[in-house]
Amino acid sequence: MITKLSVEQTIAIMHRLADLVNQATDELGSLDAILGDGDLGISMGKGFGAIRKTLEQVDSAKETPGSVLALAGTTLASAAPSTLGTLLGWGFLKAGNRVKDVPELNLENLAASCRTMVDTISLLGHARMGDKTILDALSAGADALDAAAKQGDSLAQACHFARAAAWEGFRNTIHLQAKQGRAGRYFERSVGHEDAGALMGALIFEAFSQGIDGFGATSAASSPSE
Amino acid sequence: MITKLSVEQTIAIMHRLADLVNQATDELGSLDAILGDGDLGISMGKGFGAIRKTLEQVDSAKETPGSVLALAGTTLASAAPSTLGTLLGWGFLKAGNRVKDVPELNLENLAASCRTMVDTISLLGHARMGDKTILDALSAGADALDAAAKQGDSLAQACHFARAAAWEGFRNTIHLQAKQGRAGRYFERSVGHEDAGALMGALIFEAFSQGIDGFGATSAASSPSE
Amino acid sequence: MKKFMNEPELFEADMLEGILLAHDNELQSLTADRRAIVRLTSPAVGKVGLATGGGSGHLPLFLGYVGKGLLDGVAVGDVFASPSASVMLDATRRINGGSGVLYLYGNYGGDVLNFDMAAEMARAEGIAVESVVGADDVASAPKGMEDKRRGIAGLFYLFKVAGAKADQGASLSEVKRVAEKAKQRTRSMGVAFSPCYLPFNGKESFNIGENEMEVGMGIHGEPGIIRLPVESSKRIVQRIMEAIEGDLPLKSGAEVSVLINGLGATSKEELYIVYRDVHRWLAERQISVAFPYVGEFATSMEMAGMSISIMELDEELKELVAAPCDTPFWRQDP
Amino acid sequence: MKKFMNEPELFEADMLEGILLAHDNELQSLTADRRAIVRLTSPAVGKVGLATGGGSGHLPLFLGYVGKGLLDGVAVGDVFASPSASVMLDATRRINGGSGVLYLYGNYGGDVLNFDMAAEMARAEGIAVESVVGADDVASAPKGMEDKRRGIAGLFYLFKVAGAKADQGASLSEVKRVAEKAKQRTRSMGVAFSPCYLPFNGKESFNIGENEMEVGMGIHGEPGIIRLPVESSKRIVQRIMEAIEGDLPLKSGAEVSVLINGLGATSKEELYIVYRDVHRWLAERQISVAFPYVGEFATSMEMAGMSISIMELDEELKELVAAPCDTPFWRQDP
Numbered sequence A, B: 001m002i003t004k005l006s007v008e009q010t011i012a013i014m015h016r017l018a019d020l021v022n023q024a025t026d027e028l029g030s031l032d033a034i035l036g037d038g039d040l041g042i043s044m045g046k047g048f049g050a051i052r053k054t055l056e057q058v059d060s061a062k063e064t065p066g067s068v069l070a071l072a073g074t075t076l077a078s079a080a081p082s083t084l085g086t087l088l089g090w091g092f093l094k095a096g097n098r099v100k101d102v103p104e105l106n107l108e109n110l111a112a113s114c115r116t117m118v119d120t121i122s123l124l125g126h127a128r129m130g131d132k133t134i135l136d137a138l139s140a141g142a143d144a145l146d147a148a149a150k151q152g153d154s155l156a157q158a159c160h161f162a163r164a165a166a167w168e169g170f171r172n173t174i175h176l177q178a179k180q181g182r183a184g185r186y187f188e189r190s191v192g193h194e195d196a197g198a199l200m201g202a203l204i205f206e207a208f209s210q211g212i213d214g215f216g217a218t219s220a221a222s223s224p225s226e
Numbered sequence C, D: 001m002k003k004f005m006n007e008p009e010l011f012e013a014d015m016l017e018g019i020l021l022a023h024d025n026e027l028q029s030l031t032a033d034r035r036a037i038v039r040l041t042s043p044a045v046g047k048v049g050l051a052t053g054g055g056s057g058h059l060p061l062f063l064g065y066v067g068k069g070l071l072d073g074v075a076v077g078d079v080f081a082s083p084s085a086s087v088m089l090d091a092t093r094r095i096n097g098g099s100g101v102l103y104l105y106g107n108y109g110g111d112v113l114n115f116d117m118a119a120e121m122a123r124a125e126g127i128a129v130e131s132v133v134g135a136d137d138v139a140s141a142p143k144g145m146e147d148k149r150r151g152i153a154g155l156f157y158l159f160k161v162a163g164a165k166a167d168q169g170a171s172l173s174e175v176k177r178v179a180e181k182a183k184q185r186t187r188s189m190g191v192a193f194s195p196c197y198l199p200f201n202g203k204e205s206f207n208i209g210e211n212e213m214e215v216g217m218g219i220h221g222e223p224g225i226i227r228l229p230v231e232s233s234k235r236i237v238q239r240i241m242e243a244i245e246g247d248l249p250l251k252s253g254a255e256v257s258v259l260i261n262g263l264g265a266t267s268k269e270e271l272y273i274v275y276r277d278v279h280r281w282l283a284e285r286q287i288s289v290a291f292p293y294v295g296e297f298a299t300s301m302e303m304a305g306m307s308i309s310i311m312e313l314d315e316e317l318k319e320l321v322a323a324p325c326d327t328p329f330w331r332q333d334p
């Protein structure tokens, strides 16, 4: 069982996230079109395309998982400077910086890093849980990671919980009234549609969870005696 | 049988022409649309609408048939200053001026006036018979009036011939290649469609002929002994 | 058709009222129907008066070029229809400062007829009148039949050059000479993506498919020379520049002014993409650009499309193009 | 969708190249990707630097207001997308003439976030930075929630007033004060007839019926407050003026500047018809118009529609609006 994330694994997870974003381009775009301007699929596609390119260039020997996350963040903020690209870019930057000296991330590191991301986005965007934003997925996921860490769950287990909580947070945004961004201008009329940014938040935990399951499977396969 | 046109009758014929133009608005417009800009129905409608209004104001005691035609001409040239409105406006002006001192128009006066209209339009437009313009209807009608006058036909008879000749001239424009105006820019491609202006030319003789037949019928009805 | 207007029959009247309300410090109308409009300061005694005119629906053409360094008066027609000779005569009388009047307008049947008549009437009153008729659209008739060509956005150069020359106090024949020279050295051609709609009947000026463009289209929707699937800006620019160059050969080392004209709906962003491709096309041939103009100069209401005009410069034309001008619709600083 | 362009991913790059090729005597770019553009003469030592920025697709907004008497620099985003904080920082550094920099831009999430970050980074480098965020669209949020309102064409007044004040050598806080004042006294609202199309995916920005209009639509196709059958210019003007007047009460005797802004496809003819109806609406209430602006000031690519902006003047604002300015896209003489 995998207990820590290496630099390579962190990079692999970011690539997986880029794949998921690619697959979800249309859904991100059409959710954003309902309450926003419909560009979220495009902008996240651009941003994660740039991240993919940047990460293909890095010398993993010179990085930490945290520095990889930070690099992904600045890349996202430059390549996709929309509301979410900027918030998430800075979220990844600060989340990475929080753990930038840790050579491999354990569950505690991951939970701390994730908490920093939530706090950064909340601070910059002046938004809170329940405002019908990406935070509704992210902070549900972050809470689940914290709880799992306290409970002593495995990394993979924790990520399963976090993923489920993030998706739940995303789906729950359908009942909420938007308080932020373009969607905030719809007032009551924003109820009845999920938030596009929250979908993006769920995809992040999906990528971590899928990635860690994959590494677990590979390491299990390569060392069956363990 | 009617042998001369009075001021009132000339005015009545112009009103009848305005009615015919009204009925033909769509056809004028759609023929002009094929080889031109499609505004001929509109512009002639405007022009003859203005003529109608002007003629409603005139004190017929102070006019001659010629001055009525001239007034119609200046009104047309101001209210519908498109190619045809201008040419026809000046055509009516000069045609009217040619006979402006004649209290009632006989066939000879009418033929002379009509010839002046043809010459004026030809001069101003630098166009000739066969150029696929209004002249193809007008000069066919003018020729028929001349021939009928020489032959000693009645005014009504002469107008029947002229009407037939003008319609024939109009229909014949389908075989011609345009040399003038917007249509002239189509070269060979202009063959195969009738000319919109020539339709307008035919309507003029139609109005005179219908009008004169009507006056004949009325005078016949009111004085059956004649 | 959707338009901001009141009764369609009042389209021109309401528009002219709006223009005169907005710009009464620069323009005045001579008649109650506002069809003859001149500069507030007209006549300029001693200066050659410059008049233009034509149908409405092309703003800033024609009215928009009445102002300092450009024209003195304009006769305004209905949408896409000539103004009448009597309106032109009204403007001519007012702008004649004693040195005569030059008519500059586009080669369309109704306009030519009416300006010719107005000129004759004005001459009968003792006003010297000359005309230069813009015919820059190479797509509208082949070489050898230049007198059949339509006048489109290249008219701007005739206005600009004649306006600057007249401001120098030149004589009528001198002003006419430079306008003629500008005409000889200017060529244009355009591409349309969509029709426009006539206010009075709501009809579209022509039909065009979802992915088609009409090459060589006129500014009233007159058909062009070929209909094709929409192409890249580069390819369209190549087509147009080759047609222009075939008619007005440009040698390496030549200097030109370029005007990219939006027909109405096309965004400035796109016009600058076109300019980029024209600039590169010219640079590859060692032809330099001295005065680029990018914007709307002769529109066709809300038609989508653009035209490219090229004027080959010499020292005289360059100086005249460079001169400042100032109208409510268009300004150029020294 | 039909657009004059090459590869859609190069829409912004090709456009910026064209603009810089055409206007290299007035503008310069600071980076290879041309996303940070400033006046050729920047920095103006001692003068407060003025920067703006936002998505592409709104020309002349934002880039078109960089020039004499207006702004010093701009950060250019992709079509309808914010530029990044790092581009803003590039422009900020260059235009700082030692007296600090004022950011003037529209109230959109991405822009606000990025300008806030840029301001923080600039301050960390010792550059004094302040911001005034335009939020003039009364249709975008009700009274009491002004901070949620979008910035649309009324931004022009903030640029104009701040630009003139900065040119007088005023301090950062003074320039910010007049920009704030202009903001407090400016309201806008628009009507859209048609969507625009995004170059990268060809999609229309919204759907609308053959005979419908969207009242209060934003310049990215953000929904308005009501969808109605198309009405006469007079009726539309009445609707908009009542909404504006309800938010910014105008007393008889007041003096205002009026800006009629075309969203892209709408003809100048129509904009003047609208101006006529606005002028009459105001005149009936004894409100006079000092500086009418009619044209395209903040577009939404090829969208058909227009917005009306009203700024209530006082002596100070009037003098600042009257000051001359000169950019490649917009000129005003004294």
Ligand SMILES: Nc1ncnc2c1ncn2[C@@H]1O[C@H](COP(=O)(O)OP(=O)(O)O)[C@@H](O)[C@H]1O
Residues within 6 Å of the ligand: A032, A036, A037, A038, A039, A040, A043, A082, A083, A084, A085, A087, A121, A124, A125, A126, A127, A132, A133, A134, A135, A180, A181, A182, A195, A196, A197, A198, D109, D110
């Ligand atoms: N102030 C905010 N704080 C946190 N998240 C926000 C905020 N405003 C918007 N969002 C999120 O951003 C998403 C929209 O992102 P994006 O499409 O990039 O916005 P825009 O196109 O308006 O710049 C929303 O669905 C929401 O989740």
Ligand SMILES: Nc1ncnc2c1ncn2[C@@H]1O[C@H](COP(=O)(O)OP(=O)(O)O)[C@@H](O)[C@H]1O
Residues within 6 Å of the ligand: B032, B036, B037, B038, B039, B040, B043, B082, B083, B084, B085, B087, B121, B124, B125, B126, B127, B132, B133, B134, B135, B180, B181, B182, B195, B196, B197, B198, C109, C110
């Ligand atoms: N030079 C000319 N001489 C005589 N008739 C002409 C001439 N040019 C055009 N016409 C006639 O005018 C008609 C078109 O008139 P109109 O629609 O008013 O033109 P436009 O809209 O081009 O001003 C043509 O069908 C033709 O009959």
Ligand SMILES: [Mg+2]
Residues within 6 Å of the ligand: A032, A036, A037, A038, A039, A040, A082
């Ligand atoms: Mg969005």
Ligand SMILES: [Mg+2]
Residues within 6 Å of the ligand: B032, B036, B037, B038, B039, B040, B082
């Ligand atoms: Mg016609």
Ligand SMILES: [Mg+2]
Residues within 6 Å of the ligand: B037, B039, B082, B083, C080, C081, C082, C110
């Ligand atoms: Mg016509």
Ligand SMILES: [Mg+2]
Residues within 6 Å of the ligand: A037, A039, A082, A083, D080, D081, D082, D110
């Ligand atoms: Mg966006």
